Amino acid sequence: CEGAIPAAVAAKCDACIAQPCKNGARCDVISGRDYRCICTAGYHGKNCEREIDACFGHPCLNNAVCKVIQEGRFKCVCPKGFKGDYCETNIDDCEKNKCQNGAKCVDM
Known part of the structure; x- marks a missing residue:
């Protein structure tokens, strides 16, 4: 393959490409489009978007x-x-x- 892969295509293979996790959280790909955010202390929610x-x-x-x-x-x-x-x-x-x-x- 030559050239860059479009972000929309890459996001279908790696959910973390779009950087869905907030507030310094780590993104782990579970499978393809499914991901899990590992929140830093003081945050929670699917994308670690809510402060405790x-x-x-x-x-x-x-x-x-x-x-x-x-x-x-x-x-x-x-x-x-x-x-x-x-x-x-x-x-x-x-x-x-x-x-x-x-x-x-x-x-x-």
């Missing part, structure tokens, strides 16, 4: 704010009085702030 929402389902507790940081990972920004990866631990405000003169501390 790491905050889906509200993983943070106690009214914390979920922030997507990268590659499908998240961080919980805890409200005052809470700590932990998911803001699951109540900080005992009375532990470090002892009351004097017979007063009683109330943990907020």
